[in-house]
Amino acid sequence: MLRKSHWLSLTAALVLAGCGGGSDEPSKFGAIAYSASTTKAVMTWNENSQASxxxxxxxxxxxxxxxxxxxxxxCGAIAGGPKAGGGVVVGVASASTREQAQIDANNSCNAKGGVSCQVIGGLKARCAADAS
Structure with a gap:
């Protein structure tokens, strides 16, 4: 015979399973690609898999x-800036908010020797689950 506490545990488990709860798997994915020769940066988001x-x-x-x-x-962001000795430096970062991702990407770029690092080509930070 099951005790009352076991029934409550079993009921909670069934409710979570029915709702899809309890999973730590992210539902959306994003990525940032960059070409040094063309200085083109591309960001994808709202994808159903990391491979996609x-x-x-x-x-x-x-x-x-x-x-x-x-x-x-x-959330992900990319930043770029000129290098003191010539060339371009790029930094990327992810964080829980768009704002923090951009700050971290700017800081990453600066830490690599970039000067006045900022958003590349208007490609602002996005979150993986942002609507298209």
Whole structure:
């Protein structure tokens, strides 16, 4: 015979299972790809899998040297700036908010020697679950 506490535990487990609760798996994914030769940056979000997010970012980037720099399930951002000795520096970051992701990407770019790092080509931070 089950005790009252066991019935409550069993009921809670069934309710969570019926609601889809209890899963730590993210439901949406994003990625950022960048080509140093073309300085083109591409961000994908609201994708159903990480493979899809990364594959689409890479494909849209288009350059032979495109690389996926960041995969994210929270929010992601990219920043770029000129390097004191010439060239361009790029930083990427993910965080729980768009604002923090952009701050962290700017700081990453600056830490790599970038000067006045900022959003690249108007590509503002996005969250993986943002609507298209």
């Amino acid at each position: 997010a990364s594959g689409n970012a890479f494909k849209e980037c288009g350059g032979g040297d495109c690389a996926v720099l960041l995969e994210f399930t929270s």
